[in-house]
Amino acid sequence: MARTQGSHSDITGPRVREAALRLFATHGYAAVSMRQIAGEVGVQAGALYNYTPDKQSLLFDLMKGHMDDLLAARAAEPGPDDPLAALEGFTRFHIRFHHDRPDEVFISYMELRNLSPENFKEIEGLRRSYEDQLEAILRRGVAIGAFDVAEPKIAAMAVIAMLNGVNTWFREGGRLSLPQIEQLHWDMVRKAVSAPEPPNHG
Amino acid sequence: MARTQGSHSDITGPRVREAALRLFATHGYAAVSMRQIAGEVGVQAGALYNYTPDKQSLLFDLMKGHMDDLLAARAAEPGPDDPLAALEGFTRFHIRFHHDRPDEVFISYMELRNLSPENFKEIEGLRRSYEDQLEAILRRGVAIGAFDVAEPKIAAMAVIAMLNGVNTWFREGGRLSLPQIEQLHWDMVRKAVSAPEPPNHG
DNA sequence: CTTTGATTTGAACGAGTGTTCAGATAACTC
DNA sequence: GAGTTATCTGAACACTCGTTCAAATCAAAG
Incomplete structure (x- = not known):
């Protein structure tokens, strides 16, 4: 079992939530796309689905x-x-x-x-x-x-x-x-x- | 100059605003599409642009x-x-x-x-x-x-x-x-x- | 170094977006 | 009736949407 410590998810996960929070508050939930959130974090949209269903x-x-x-x-x-x-x-x-x-x-x-x-x-x-x-x-x-x-x-x-x-x-x-x-x-x-x-x- | 009285716009115009008001209030501006508004009024989306730029x-x-x-x-x-x-x-x-x-x-x-x-x-x-x-x-x-x-x-x-x-x-x-x-x-x-x-x- | 598996990419899916516009429709004037 | 024109349709344009997934990447374990 590799990557149990220092996993990127410890960093990316919170950053996804922070970006979503800021963007939802600024533009509204419906007006924010998953690609915008991903862009804020610095990953592709698909990667978000490791952190939220x-x-x-x-x-x-x-x-x-x-x-x-x-x-x-x-x-x-x-x-x-x-x-x-x-x-x-x-x-x-x-x-x-x-x-x-x-x-x-x-x-x-x-x-x-x-x-x-x-x-x-x-x-x-x-x-x-x-x-x-x-x-x-x-x-x-x-x-x-x-x-x-x-x-x-x-x-x-x-x-x-x-x-x-x-x-x-x-x-x-x-x-x-x-x-x-x-x-x-x-x-x-x-x-x-x-x-x-x-x-x-x- | 035909169609100055009893024009449909006297009816459709207010209905567009009423539908938009109700839908915006219920789902939010960003979450409502022009096609939804048009559907509520009973026209196609293109017709809305006679009533709003x-x-x-x-x-x-x-x-x-x-x-x-x-x-x-x-x-x-x-x-x-x-x-x-x-x-x-x-x-x-x-x-x-x-x-x-x-x-x-x-x-x-x-x-x-x-x-x-x-x-x-x-x-x-x-x-x-x-x-x-x-x-x-x-x-x-x-x-x-x-x-x-x-x-x-x-x-x-x-x-x-x-x-x-x-x-x-x-x-x-x-x-x-x-x-x-x-x-x-x-x-x-x-x-x-x-x-x-x-x-x-x- | 090799293995392992967590993490990410990048493309694809089908559906929906606001807006435009040529052409059809239909209500009015004459 | 004919002529006029406001109104509406239906298709198209160029994107964007949330989500999926095989394949690539890469850090840690052995």
């Missing part, structure tokens, strides 16, 4: 990997008992994590319709379980009176939508830094879900 | 039409002096308008990268001018002390992102109606940008 799997693996990374990174975060602290942790984590991998985030949202039905179901399940974590935080906050949220599910979707927005327009090197953006968004999220301060009647 | 223009015209509709509908809305009332008007208008045309909204966001540079610049300009209207409302509110917003531009982007989120998950016939969604989002937007009630010190 087909183009669809290439897309799915990228999205699946991203969702797994997201859930693993989230699980590694501290989960404070206090709902307000937990919500702050979620908000800051979400902005930072997504900012660090714009291409993965982009294709995981934009290319959902190019997944086969089974693949779509799997990715949607992972996404749902992430959203559920935020919803659970909101429900705990409502239970102890820290939050004033009539519909925790809708509020969770609204908060995630707001935070996802950062990725669509924020670019490093502008007037505001990411920590500043993070703080501004945390201010808005906190206010949006918080119970009004009990008025001080002398 | 090329595929790119078909996409651009749909997006341009959508942005023009958006700005015209917005301009037709009342613009109250009171920033809080103006913000409520903007919020409710945005949710309703976008809910009524999910396909147009979807392609106007998803297919930006398939526009030629000049076309992209034009659409972006229109989008910017819409966002600027919200930012202006926020600035007026800050000026009179009705809002507590450190960065009106960032807050405007955050609010629009939150409201856009509705289109990605809301479906008629669920547990909550659109007016309820509208109300819940207005509650969150109002709280997110509002100055805290001045505490009542006896």
